[in-house]
Amino acid sequence: MKRILVIAAILCSSLMVLQSCSSTKNASAGASLKRGNVTGNWVLNDITFEGVPAANVKSLFNEASYKCFIGSTWRLTNSGNGSYMLPGTTDCPSRTQDIFWSVSTTDETFQFKKLNEGDKAKNVTEGYRLILSHADDNNLTLKSPVEYGSSSAYIVLNYTKAAK
Template structure:
């Protein structure tokens, strides 16, 4: 049992993406595109499907998923962007530069973390999430994780930030 939990924690922290996952729901489809995702977003809630929250030790190999709640994501149409963790007593405030894109073919949102001096084309590691919903003021990204034998997801629920 400890071994299973240990493996699940490692997989959750690295956010291994399952190949071949298809988005679900009425909002998934050809209407999802880059323009639906561009803008400023606030991560309001993180939920879990098929994996207990206590088994998710970190998000995007950075911090507890709790540290991301309330984070603001700036996604410019050029693909440049950033997210800012709000900072709490348990989580330091932090801003991370990213380069992002949307694949309409497989309905995914992907991003790479960029550090000082990095060029996006030279960064080979990143994150791929299922673009589950992208409507006027709502964005839902699902991060597939390996947990047991069934599909499991960390679900990020965003709302459009006020200007």
């Protein structure tokens, strides 16, 4: 029963609502992170874990296994519109998800809402808030907070800028 509760807590935590994350300081070289650091096309190359075993993470963004996101392409336009495309493998179907995203420079977070056909971003109340750990011209690191046991842990998403 305890194991089911731990797994449920991890799954629920990965569905972070926009207002559920605390602030964290920037890990890049002291430069202030801003929207322009994030705009562009990114490839999610690697997912690592801090404080939680990978085997305990069953899904990411209430979508699919975190493994399905490796190799995904994220398109983040300056207007806030965007999408991510899961590449598709034997175990993971290819899928494109529209999103509306923003960056909070105050608490250095990256937020996004999933948009289904016909949705307007202003009417979608749930989304995800990730810590914007690092962003430069070629690399982006986001940390998704999750609860594991009685402490916080992170799913760390490592992106590289996609070739033009």
